Amino acid sequence: xxRPRVKPEHRPVRHGTDRVRIGGIVxxxxxxIRDPDGWVWAxxxxxxxxxxxxxxxxxxxxxxxxHPADEVREAIVDLDRAGYLEDxxxxxxxxxxxxxxxxxxxxxxxxxxxxxxxxxxxxxTQLLLRRSRVVVIGIGxxxxxxxxxxxxxxxxxxxCVEPDVVELSNLNRQIxxxxxxxxxxxxxxxxxxxxxxxxDIHITGEQHRVDGPAAIRELAASSDVLLLAADEPQHIRxxxxxxxxATGTAWVHGGYHGPLVNIGVYRPSVGGxxxxxxxxxxxxxxxxxxxxxxxxxDTSPPHAASAVSAGIAGHLAAHAVMSLITGVPALRxxxxxxxxxxxxxxCYALGPDAPHPGxxxxxPHRARHR
Numbered sequence: 001x002x003r004p005r006v007k008p009e010h011r012p013v014r015h016g017t018d019r020v021r022i023g024g025i026v027x028x029x030x031x032x033i034r035d036p037d038g039w040v041w042a043x044x045x046x047x048x049x050x051x052x053x054x055x056x057x058x059x060x061x062x063x064x065x066x067h068p069a070d071e072v073r074e075a076i077v078d079l080d081r082a083g084y085l086e087d088x089x090x091x092x093x094x095x096x097x098x099x100x101x102x103x104x105x106x107x108x109x110x111x112x113x114x115x116x117x118x119x120x121x122x123x124x125t126q127l128l129l130r131r132s133r134v135v136v137i138g139i140g141x142x143x144x145x146x147x148x149x150x151x152x153x154x155x156x157x158x159x160c161v162e163p164d165v166v167e168l169s170n171l172n173r174q175i176x177x178x179x180x181x182x183x184x185x186x187x188x189x190x191x192x193x194x195x196x197x198x199x200d201i202h203i204t205g206e207q208h209r210v211d212g213p214a215a216i217r218e219l220a221a222s223s224d225v226l227l228l229a230a231d232e233p234q235h236i237r238x239x240x241x242x243x244x245x246a247t248g249t250a251w252v253h254g255g256y257h258g259p260l261v262n263i264g265v266y267r268p269s270v271g272g273x274x275x276x277x278x279x280x281x282x283x284x285x286x287x288x289x290x291x292x293x294x295x296x297x298d299t300s301p302p303h304a305a306s307a308v309s310a311g312i313a314g315h316l317a318a319h320a321v322m323s324l325i326t327g328v329p330a331l332r333x334x335x336x337x338x339x340x341x342x343x344x345x346x347c348y349a350l351g352p353d354a355p356h357p358g359x360x361x362x363x364p365h366r367a368r369h370r
Contacts, residue, residue, distance in 0.1 A: 003088040004056070004076060005049030009113035010084045012044045020044065022084055028329070029116065031082070039064040043075060049088025083116030093123035095130060100200060104154055114329040125326040126154060132325045133157040135223040137210060137240070138230025139190045141173035141305055142254045145314025146229055146321070148176060151194045153322060157202045158194070161219065162187040162230075163209035173310040210236060216243035225321045226251040229314070237264075238361075241275035244268055245361050250324040250333075254317030256309045262338035263313065265320045265331055272355030272362040273334050280356040280363075309341060 006012065010029070012022040020040050023030035033040050042063060046056045057072045079085050093101070104126050111125040121127075134155050136147050139162035150158055166174075166181040166189060174186075181189040187205035194203050210216055210230070220226045220243045228240045228251065237253050244251040245268045253264045253275075264275060286292075316337070323331045332349065340346040355362050 003049050003052055004047050004080065004085045005088040006044055006047050006079075006084060007086050007112055009109060012041070014041050022079075026113075029113070037064070037066075039067050040075070043072065047076070047079070047085065080118045083118065085118075086112065086122050087120070090121055093121055093127065095127050096123065097200075100126075100130075100154065107153060111326070111328055116330070117327065125328050128326045129154045129322060130156050132225070133159075133223045134225050134227060134321060134325075135159045135161065135219045136227045136229055137161045137216070137219065137236075138228065139174075139176070139186045139205075140170070140229065141307075141310025142256075142314040142317060143227075143229030144174045144176040144190065145311045146227055146254060146318040147190065147194060148197065149315060149318035150321065151198045151201055151203065153318070154198070155201060155322075155325075158204075159219070159223070160187050160190055160194075160203070160205035161208050161210065162190070162205070163207060173305050173307045175307065175311070210239070213239040213242040213246075216240050217246055220244050220247045220249040220251070223249060225249070225324050227317055227321050228253040229255070229317065231255055238276055238279065241266070242361050245274055252317050252320045252324070254313045254320075256305065256313045258304045259309060259341035260338055261309055261313045261316065261341060262336055263316045263320055264336040265324065265333050267324060267333040268362075270333065272359065273352045274355070274359065274362045276361040277356035277359045277363075278336065278351050280358050280360075281352050284358075312339070312341070 010023045012020050014020050018034060018036045020033045020035045021030060022033065022044070035041055039060065043060055046059055051059070053073065053076060056076065057069050060072050061067065061069050108122060108126065112122050115125065132155055134150055134157070136143050136158065139147065139160050143162070147158060147160060164186050166177045166184050166186055168182060170177060171179065176190045176193045177186070185207045187207050191203050191205040216226070216239050226240065226244055226249055228237060230236055240251055240253065244266065248269050250267045252266070255262060266275060268274065320331060323329055335349050335351040338348050357363055
């Protein structure tokens with residue numbers, strides 16, 4: 001029988017005599033509730049997991065007879081729907097071993113904190129991860145961090161795709177490799193290291209260079225989410241977009257432009273706009289601006305990256321992958337997100353609100369381009 005309890009991460013605080021805040025201080029989670037006579041505060045105190053709903057209602061109505069039983073029940077339902085409650089009497093989860101329950105115990109608190117949906121089990125996010133399949137294309141700075149995050153978080157199956165070998169210049173940011181891996185295929189070294197972090201996960205890899213949408217389509221068809229952590233060849237993001245649109249596979253890209261870190265989060269099953277819509281809109285915007293003249297120099301600067309820029313991009317990309325799998329948190333999809341490491345203030349979300357009519361992938365003329 002359900003014994004509702006306020007999630008410990010959402011513990012309420014009374015402000016003055018007429019307002020209660022639940023959910024802490026995290027934007028997107030916290031909410032203020034007006035409470036001039038104190039009945040909401042009393043209700044939250046009763047929601048400690050020691051009572052069934054009927055007992056909570058009876059106790060509160062006795063203390064606050066001006067608030068009828070139906071109102072109290074409705075308030076409990078509203079708090080549950082808002083994701084602030086859990087069931088103190090929920091059974092132990094099936095599908096996870098005792099070792100996995102211990103391994104992911106701290107992660108449970110984070111998922112519970114971010115989850116704003118009512119579910120029958122607080123372990124449902126972990127179970128969804130355990131059953132999922134993810135492909136990571138590109139095991140460089142972003143891909144190394146993202147793959148490690150996914151393995152540590154308990155993804156069920158992870159497949160890594162990468163053509164290159166480990167070089168000394170990789171070691172400032174590609175955290176799965178050491179000096180002892182120099183000259184080894186990256187995918188071989190990465191798979192070995194990832195298995196050392198979590199032996200419960202099925203981890204595979206292939207030394208392969210993606211050369212077009214068809215190659216990505218085959219990978220996307222065998223995964224729940226595809227993570228593109230490669231930036232070459234030039235049109236690889238568009239290839240991934242085309243492939244995942246064709247297969248209906250959710251996908252994420254992660255990268256950086258110097259200190260500007262960015263990710264893209266896409267779910268084709270909900271319809272456009274897609275990545276190529278944003279690209280088409282950007283081309284139109286550039287065409288409408290005054291002609292640009294680029295400065296030329298005799299030499300090109302080296303690829304600007306650090307463990308921080310690659311790592312943050314990888315962490316955010318893994319976060320987005322797990323959001324697409326579990327729905328926690330419910331990130332806005334079909335958008336690109338970015339943050340400036342120069343200020344840590346300039347964050348943005350970009351993307352058109354509707355499919356672009358000239359998009360070669362999801363626009364009205366897409367069949368012509370496939």
